[in-house]
Amino acid sequence: MTRRRWGLVALAAAGAAWILGAEWVSIHHGVPENHLIDALGGLAFLAGGIIALDRRPGNVIGPLMVAVGLVPYLGNYGNLNVPLLPLLGVISGYWAAPMLAHIALCYPSGQLRTRFDRIVVGLIYASTVAISIVLLLVFDPRSGGCTQCAWEPAPAPSRDVFLAAGTAYQRLGVALVLLFLAAVWRRWRRATPAGRRDLTPLWLATGLIALGYLLSAFASPFPLADPFAYLIWELQSLLQISLPAVFVWGLLSSRLARSAVGDLMLRLERPLPPGELQVSLARALGDPALELRYALHGQDRWVDAHGRRGSLPQPRAGRQARTVTVVERDGRPLAALIHDPALDQGLVRAAAAAAGMAIENEWLHAELRAQLAEVQASRQRIVAAEDRERRRVERNLHDGAQQRLATLALSLAMLRDRDGADPAAAAALEQASAELKQAIDELRELARGIHPAILTEEGLPAAVESLADRSALPVRVVANFDGRLPEPVETAAYFVVAESLANVAKYACASAAQVEISRLNGSLHVAVLDDGVGGADPSLGSGLRGLEDRVSAVRGRFRVETAPGGGTRILAEIPCDA
Amino acid sequence: MPEHAPGVAPETGSAAIRVVLADDSVLFREGLARVLADNGFTVVGQAGDAAALHAVVAEQEPDVVVTDIRMPPTNSNDGLLAAQRLRAEHPGVGVLVLSQYVETRQAIRLLQHAPQRVGYLLKDRVSDIPEFAAAVRRIARGGSAIDPDVVAQLLRRRGEDSALAELTGREQDILALLAEGRSNRAICDRLVLSPKTVETHVGSIFAKLGLLPGADDHRRVLAVLMYIRQAGS
Numbered sequence: 001m002t003r004r005r006w007g008l009v010a011l012a013a014a015g016a017a018w019i020l021g022a023e024w025v026s027i028h029h030g031v032p033e034n035h036l037i038d039a040l041g042g043l044a045f046l047a048g049g050i051i052a053l054d055r056r057p058g059n060v061i062g063p064l065m066v067a068v069g070l071v072p073y074l075g076n077y078g079n080l081n082v083p084l085l086p087l088l089g090v091i092s093g094y095w096a097a098p099m100l101a102h103i104a105l106c107y108p109s110g111q112l113r114t115r116f117d118r119i120v121v122g123l124i125y126a127s128t129v130a131i132s133i134v135l136l137l138v139f140d141p142r143s144g145g146c147t148q149c150a151w152e153p154a155p156a157p158s159r160d161v162f163l164a165a166g167t168a169y170q171r172l173g174v175a176l177v178l179l180f181l182a183a184v185w186r187r188w189r190r191a192t193p194a195g196r197r198d199l200t201p202l203w204l205a206t207g208l209i210a211l212g213y214l215l216s217a218f219a220s221p222f223p224l225a226d227p228f229a230y231l232i233w234e235l236q237s238l239l240q241i242s243l244p245a246v247f248v249w250g251l252l253s254s255r256l257a258r259s260a261v262g263d264l265m266l267r268l269e270r271p272l273p274p275g276e277l278q279v280s281l282a283r284a285l286g287d288p289a290l291e292l293r294y295a296l297h298g299q300d301r302w303v304d305a306h307g308r309r310g311s312l313p314q315p316r317a318g319r320q321a322r323t324v325t326v327v328e329r330d331g332r333p334l335a336a337l338i339h340d341p342a343l344d345q346g347l348v349r350a351a352a353a354a355a356g357m358a359i360e361n362e363w364l365h366a367e368l369r370a371q372l373a374e375v376q377a378s379r380q381r382i383v384a385a386e387d388r389e390r391r392r393v394e395r396n397l398h399d400g401a402q403q404r405l406a407t408l409a410l411s412l413a414m415l416r417d418r419d420g421a422d423p424a425a426a427a428a429l430e431q432a433s434a435e436l437k438q439a440i441d442e443l444r445e446l447a448r449g450i451h452p453a454i455l456t457e458e459g460l461p462a463a464v465e466s467l468a469d470r471s472a473l474p475v476r477v478v479a480n481f482d483g484r485l486p487e488p489v490e491t492a493a494y495f496v497v498a499e500s501l502a503n504v505a506k507y508a509c510a511s512a513a514q515v516e517i518s519r520l521n522g523s524l525h526v527a528v529l530d531d532g533v534g535g536a537d538p539s540l541g542s543g544l545r546g547l548e549d550r551v552s553a554v555r556g557r558f559r560v561e562t563a564p565g566g567g568t569r570i571l572a573e574i575p576c577d578a
Numbered sequence: 579m580p581e582h583a584p585g586v587a588p589e590t591g592s593a594a595i596r597v598v599l600a601d602d603s604v605l606f607r608e609g610l611a612r613v614l615a616d617n618g619f620t621v622v623g624q625a626g627d628a629a630a631l632h633a634v635v636a637e638q639e640p641d642v643v644v645t646d647i648r649m650p651p652t653n654s655n656d657g658l659l660a661a662q663r664l665r666a667e668h669p670g671v672g673v674l675v676l677s678q679y680v681e682t683r684q685a686i687r688l689l690q691h692a693p694q695r696v697g698y699l700l701k702d703r704v705s706d707i708p709e710f711a712a713a714v715r716r717i718a719r720g721g722s723a724i725d726p727d728v729v730a731q732l733l734r735r736r737g738e739d740s741a742l743a744e745l746t747g748r749e750q751d752i753l754a755l756l757a758e759g760r761s762n763r764a765i766c767d768r769l770v771l772s773p774k775t776v777e778t779h780v781g782s783i784f785a786k787l788g789l790l791p792g793a794d795d796h797r798r799v800l801a802v803l804m805y806i807r808q809a810g811s
Binding site for chain 2 (some may be wrong): 258296394398399402403404405406407409410412413414417433436437442447449454456457458462468469470474511556
């Protein structure tokens with residue numbers, strides 16, 4: 001049993017006690033009425049309401065039925081000689097009818113579908129509020145001469161106004177009932193044949209209640225004084241017992257559930273944005289914590305609608321218990337609903353079936369997103385692997401070829417230094433030394449291009465300074481930080497600056513360039529500006545295109561702003577957690 | 579000179595300069611040791627990584643340490659960090675850092691606290707043996723040796739908006755040599771000028787840049803480098 005179910009049991013027990021207590025008060029005070037019928041009417045609504053609350057947690061019909069079952073019994077308690085209770089008792093007598101009308105018009109979905117329905121229910125409630133206020137102002141049982149009655153704090157006690165208000169409300173009621181019947185008729189006209197079949201008993205019952213109400217309007221407001229009025233009242237009570245039975249029957253045949261599924265289908269008529277299906281299912285099934293996961297075929301894992309990795313819950317007991325219902329297509333799992341175990345399995349299956357198309361759509365979307373995420377991740381891995389490889393090659397060059405050539409240069413120098421070598425040999429040696437120096441210089445530039453040691457050793461600002469140092473034109477560097485960033489971020493930013501500065505030197509005919517690097521809101525911002533001829537186009541050169549790829553591999557953004565004659569701005573924004 | 583300095587340099591007649599070498603390549607280290615020995619230096623110790631270097635220096639207190647910038651254990655800028663630490667712990671020991679790449683930032687870092695007894699050169703400069711030997715001697719005497727590439731980079735980067743643009747071509751040549759750490763005497767030899775002429779040029783350069791004249795040979799390197807670095811930035 002969940003906590004919610006225990007709550008409902010407690011509510012049922014308290015409600016029954018309230019109703020039976022009210023009947024006991026009536027019997028004790030010798031009120032001449034059929035106590036059995038009176039109690040059964042309330043108990044039937046209470047029971048129906050509790051079942052509705054249990055089976056359809058999000059539906060307003062449950063609370064309304066419980067209220068219809070409990071509120072009128074305030075009138076019975078009004079017989080107790082306690083201040084305020086008689087007043088509340090009289091007022092409560094007016095509230096059952098509006099709530100019943102509300103239930104009838106919103107059955108079975110709990111929602112008032114048309115504007116007309118909403119207006120009718122609104123008017124009914126408004127008139128009830130109005131009569132309640134009038135009663136609050138004028139009701140005083142002593143004004144009728146009852147010396148035994150409890151005192152009521154009415155600001156303007158008047159028995160005449162009280163009687164007049166009661167009569168006026170009943171006359172107004174006729175108009176409201178007619179409006180209500182018109183609303184019922186409209187729903188009937190619009191209902192599908194199946195809908196009509198489902199709703200017939202309900203509308204028959206409400207129609208009869210409305211008829212009884214109409215008849216009672218022409219009877220005395222005090223049923224006890226008039227046999228005709230008393231008969232009408234008895235008849236209404238009997239109908240009120242039957243009405244919740246109709247509801248309960250509907251619930252047990254899970255019509256309310258199907259109506260929720262129907263609502264879901266209506267909502268699914270239009271395409272939903274990703275993730276919205278889960279919200280719709282949660283609402284339809286009345287389980288706000290409901291989650292939807294999609295199966296990735298070929299990979300044994302589950303993702304949400306956005307393709308993000310998610311797992312199915314382990315079986316757990318207690319309040320956090322969740323159940324998984326797997327939706328299959330052609331024998332393969334497609335999606336899984338993670339939901340409250342208290343939900344009716346049939347209802348969940350029905351909802352999943354109703355949402356079949358939408359689930360399949362979202363599954364496709366999720367799979368696409370997961371694939372995109374996988375591509376993004378693999379691109380990131382490829383770039384990282386390439387960078388690792390570059391560092392390895394540079395290190396090998398440094399420790400291997402460059403070191404050997406430096407040693408060789410030293411050996412040649414020692415040979416050259418030796419006295420007594422013949423001039424021809426000395427010249428050849430000189431030539432070899434010059435060639436070697438050239439080779440060393442070229443190898444150094446090659447190694448630096450493969451991976452700049454200073455980037456690994458001292459970080460991005462130092463490496464950018466170094467680029468500026470070696471640039472052919474004056475470059476100003478503005479860096480607002482000096483710390484280290486994750487390697488992929490530093491490397492991507494470095495290559496943006498390096499490639500951009502190389503472009504500036506080659507094509508821009510610029511007199512100067514500026515590099516700005518800053519950290520802002522968790523992102524690294526890189527800008528390379530020049531005052532050259534402009535006209536850089538990423539779609540033409542493979543250099544800019546490559547930079548764009550490199551930056552987006554670390555989930556960054558890359559932009560080139562240029563105007564002929566107006567210089568070029570190359571902008572990159574890279575999230576620092578890449 | 580340390581009292582226990584053995585040997586006498588054949589050319590200079592003074593006690594031989596005691597050198598410690600650090601490089602993770604044994605081959606290069608041995609070659610360099612031979613070159614230095616052939617040129618009148620005494621190699622008193624060798625090390626393959628930063629930790630061993632510290633140990634040898636503490637034991638030998640050499641005149642100059644010649645170290646590669648990239649060494650085990652991290653194969654990053656261990657040599658540079660070791661150099662900075664040596665300079666703090668052994669102010670009397672000169673340090674010459676060799677690197678496959680020269681970076682102005684590293685040169686400035688090495689120089690900025692004390693411009694004496696320090697050098698920063700491209701590794702293959704060692705193959706110009708006389709130049710290299712001169713640089714080591716300069717450092718041993720309290721001077722400095724900055725790689726011409728570093729000076730060239732600094733000079734190139736500073737825009738036309740600085741006073742550097744007012745220098746004549748000859749003055750710019752002399753400025754570069756000053757920045758490399760050379761003495762007036764060395765500049766005379768290099769440019770084939772009389773000492774008087776060089777002195778006049780140096781005075782003129784200092785006046786144009788607004789630097790204090792009369793700073794000793796060692797301090798003026800830093801003054802010139804810092805000036806170049808700040809001008810235009």
